[in-house]
Amino acid sequence: MDRNKKDDIPFKPNDHLANERTYLAWVRTGIGIMAFGFVVVKFSLFVKQIGFALGTKVNTASHGYSAIIGIVLVAMGVLAILFSFLQYRKTDQQLRSGAYQPSTVLTSVLTGVILLISVVLIVYLIQSV
Template sequence: MNGKEKEEQKCDRTGDRQHIQEHLANERTFLSWIRTAVAILAFGFVIEKFSFYLRLLEWQAGMVTAPSRGSAAYLGIGSSVMAGLVVVLAAVRYRQTRCQINEGTYRHSLTADMLLAAMLLLVTVLVIIYLLRTPVPL
C-alpha cells in the first residue's frame, strides 16, 4: 500500500466513537453550505425569469420591438455559476475537515469562509447595480 492509499484509508475512517460529534457537526456545516448554494441558485433563477416576464409584458404592450436578453439574464447565469462554486468549495472543505478530524489535527480555514463571504458580497453588489440601472415603470 503506497502513501496516498494509506492517507485515503485514514481519511475514510469515520467510525471512531470519540469523533462522532465532530463528524456530525461537519456534516451540518456542509449542509449549510449546500443550502446557501441552493438559495443563490434560486435567487438567480427568480431574477432572470421575472425579468424575462417583465420584458415580455413590455413587448406585448408595444413598448419594445422584441423581448431581448437583458442584464438580469447575466445576473442569473452568474448566480448559477456562483452556486456551483459554493458547492465545490463546500465539498472540498467538508473532505478536508473530515480528514483533519480523523487525524486529530483540525485547523480552521479562514480562506474558505472568506471566499464564501466574498462571493455573497459580489452577488449583493451586482444586484444593487442591477436595481439602480433598471428603469422604474411609471
C-alpha cells in the same frame, strides 16, 4: 491530539456530525444562491411574456444584464456547493487524523463574492429606475 479514551478513536462522533451539519448548511446556501439566480434570469422573461399576453410592448429600463447576473449567481451556487464538499472532505480527513486546523477561506471568499454581486445588483437596480 484529542483522543476519546473510551474507544481510542481520534475524534468524537459529535465532531463528524458537526462537520456534516456545516456541509449541509453550505449546500442549502448554494441552492439558495442558485434559486435566486434562476429568479433573476426568469424575471426579465416574465416581464416580456406579460407584455406579449397583454398585447403591448412592456418598456423596461433594463440593459439586459439580468441574464448575466442570474447566470453568475447560479454558477456561484454551484461553486459554493463544490467548495463546501471539498472543505467537508478536508475537515473529515483532518478529524480522522487528529490534526484539525480550522479554515475560513471558503467563508471569506463566498462573502466577498456575494458582497461584490450585491453591489452590482444595487447599481443595476438604481440604473433601471
